Amino acid sequence: KAGVTQTPRYLIKTRGQQVTLSCSPISGHRSVSWYQQTPGQGLQFLFEYFSETQRNKGNFPGRFSGRQFSNSRSEMNVSTLELGDSALYLCASSETVNYGYTFGSGTRLTVV
């Protein structure tokens, strides 16, 4: 079974730009969550999608958004990038949260 696939692996963007990150979950997993990981804040929940619906959202500004497609693939978008958005962005998928989440390799975003 293929794991969670995230693309791209690395990104360098300039302040003010926007970025779109992609995630393909494990086949059969309909729940996809996104997390931001930084050395100072640790792993922070961004949002979760299930069957194309956002069911939960973390405490992040509206510049962070996402969506899920009918095939469960998900994208997250960050607009008007700030230096503080530099982080490892992780996508994770699950059949249900109570089974735990499998993480992808992440996208490391650097904002300069």
Added chain:
Amino acid sequence: QKEVEQNSGPLSVPEGAIASLNCTYSDRGSQSFFWYRQYSGKSPELIMSIYSNGDKEDGRFTAQLNKASQYVSLLIRDSQPSDSATYLCGVPNAGGTSYGKLTFGQGTILTVHP
């Protein structure tokens, strides 16, 4: 009070010893608990899940859960240098939220020295 707290590290143990990692959580309604291992520069990997009070063993790993004390731990027996990593305790629905959110502790850095 943080929703999920882990014992402060870093934790250093000699090869062959038992490493003990601890985690407390605030939401008494939490029903499942996960331990993730994260190597430097890599993403978190699920290594243990536990749902019922008591112990759950998987190879050299034992997870212990005490819901009355709101405490979950991970024991690593016969620690190896390859166990050196950051260990994250993750709890779904912690803090009264719902759907798809795992709340993580800050992580404990474990170093196993030869």
